[in-house]
Amino acid sequence: YVQIRGRFLLYAIAPILYNIGIIIGILFLQPLFGTNGLAWGVVLGAVLHLGVQTPFMVTNNMLPRLTMPNWRRVYEVVRISIPRTITLTAQQVVVLVMIALASRYVAGSVSAFSFAWNLQSVPLAIIGVSYSVAAFPKLSRLFGNGETEEYKNLILVATRQILFWAIPAVVFIVVLRAQIVRVVLGSGAFDWDATKMTAAILALLALSLVAQGVTVLLVRACYAAGKTKIPLMITAVSSILTIVLAVVSLHLTSRGMVDLTWLADIMRVSGVLSTEVLLIAISYSIGSMVTAALLFIHFERASPPFSRGLFSTFWQSIVSALVAGFATYLALNLITKFVQLDTLFGIGVQGLLAGIVGVCVWTVVLVSLGNKDIVVAWTALQKKLTKTRIEEVRGSIEGV
Template identity: 25%
Template sequence: MTDSVPAPPVRGLYRKMGIAAAIVAGGVLASRMLGLVRQIVFAWLLGAGATGDEYFVAFLLPDLLNYLLAGAYMAITLIPILTRRFTAGDEEDAWRAFWAITRPLAIGITVLVVVAMPFVEPILRLVEPGFTDAQVANAARLTRIVLPAQIFFILGQLLTAVQFAKERFVIPTLGPLIYNIAIIVGGLIGGLGREHPSADGFAWGVLVGAVIGIFGLQAWGAWRAGLRLPKGSIRRHPSVRRYFALAIPLMLGQSLVVFDEQLGRTFGSLIENGGVSWLTFGRQTMLVPVGVIAQAAGVATYPFLARLFAEGRHREMSRAVVRALKYVVLFSLAATAGLMALSIPVVRMLYERGSFDVTDTIATAGTVVFFALGIPLWGIQQILARGFYAREQMWAPVLVGTLSTAAAVPIYWALYRSMGVDGLALASTLSILLYTVALAILWYGRTGWEYAAPVALAAMRALPVAALAGFASWGAAEWVLSRFSMNGFGPAVVAVAVGGVVLLVLVAAPPWPRRDLSA
């Protein structure tokens, strides 16, 4: 068994991938930080009770509509189609393909939004059996505010794909920042100075942020990247058939990645008031390192993988996947150790103020521990799935995801019955483990198991280092907290800072992680 795959003659490409990953990681980090600020403001104004549950459930139907059109995968589906035309030097046909694909999708999402409006309350009653009539009514009102935002999310995804296919990453990273800022401002306007704050301001912020940041800014960015109105007819363009041939599997497949959060919401609604909110806050906390590490690597790597495949450089593509996976595994193991070790002070620092009390902190921190175990898995599946998508083999991850989702339901049910809210967080991690293992077996069965060896060896070398660093970080944080006579924001900040420094020093000390990243 070898420790590394022979070095490819594409160092320039790897350098571009690294720069793109750094840009996306910076944008994702800023977006996640603003997302945490958004959650902090929400927790401060509304807490983790029934009002919070109503707001989070209001995204159920909008997310479903987005899913029905494979909104989360639109850029993934469109990039290979555009890349093939850019690689062939036919930019004019690329723009005809873009507009030919955009037209039916824009019509489709608009029709779905209009048709869905009268059915909001019946759907919420069906999928949230633990909600009272008043909670259903409030959640329905919020749903009708955020539902039209899906039109702008769909169009924004397509405009973002143009920029990614042109290997431009800066403006797409700014959209989520504006989106989060709009939600924060909306929440403050709707909640400050009111005896009983509502979630309406946050919901209106979602709509405004989608219009400005997700659609408006991306339209400008795509135009700067070269997008122009088509010359000639776009009717019956062959790219439309190809797009839907790639997208239909994603529309039909019940992906665990998409449904994981909804499974938590559904079972969480059966727990006491606050269950959905505890899971949401815990999951959002876990997704910060996932976004910075895995999402950045996946988003930045994908256009280059699609280009390598379009050029027929399949071995180089497999090596690029190895490089991305090693990066994700090494950094995400450290993130897992740190988040597990510092779960209570992290949650206290972020959320414990206003209506979010110490009981909410303990409950949310418990979910963070179990969610954090899945950070490396979320990262690995993002890279592997994009490898399949770059090869235009959409059915493979979809079939695996559909089977994994079916297997996840009894896991959620069993752990909900035995462990409550912590069990639902653990169920999420076990389900993503099942999905990731199945996806890896399928990937390496097609590309060659020799590409698995470098990733596995890098993980085995990094795991004991991360575990030791995590225990040391936990001990340092506990020592800091024991120096204070009371709990609160200040002690939590100091504990997180000291524990984080200890973690970083110990993780960075051994030389082999750096060798693994450069190999």
């Protein structure tokens, strides 16, 4: 209901407060009350999670109250929810299987895969999840009102924005993978071999970032239309494919039928143990791409001109991202001569400066190609800054 009303900030703050409660339990309550302090921290987080949303629910008259059940509506909710629940479960099962397969190899394989998974989840949440969450309430409203053309147009616009941001994100992650991992994780017992392996897995998982972002949106578009069985069937097929690919590829490698030397050389992990874990990341990315492809085919059949509105954004994003990636790579090698890479600060500066160069080149290429999405993004940023300045001026006037 919070999302339907467009209160996305409130929706985002609630889980943050929940985590803050847990952190308080770890830092302050656990030393005082032992293990029970951790439990009370979770309780505190839950109370904060509920408390921040309660005023909104009160003002909108949405607090729970006892009523006579409408069994027909209950049945409809259950009927729609079961396929969605199974779909979410299947996605989590795939991740658990991937981690279980990684656990068969040397110590640190599970950590490397888990760390890489968490890192690639950040841009996915920022790009894919944010657009899909913002679009879902309006998609539901449009479809419910019978405005099918507006419904399709909104899917097209959101998909185009995900492509616009996710494609360069993939390239930047691949080029800057070592710097990202080293800055975020490179301390303590996390040595250089662990950094290289985690960075390689991160790059391979990031290859499916576009597919994952599009999948999140198209799945929610199906849910908005009440079509919960389609994501379930597609997820089931891709989940089975992902697991089979991982198991078969690892089996062939263990039998010596597949040589991973070429892959280790490309990902720069030669000499590092358990390069087989890279196959798990590749299998997951392939499965994610298959999921996105099947969903895309479904929407293409439902509305044939669907892909036409994405072509210009797709090829312009590809070209600009590749050029920006090349510029970022050159900048990395140039900056190496001026910073000390044996320190965390030096690696951070190298990655930051190279990333800035890449973003600047990316912007210039997009503008030269006449990309409309960069204009939309710049206009939105200007409006946001202008609104902020107006509010600051208004606040200062009121203060006087």
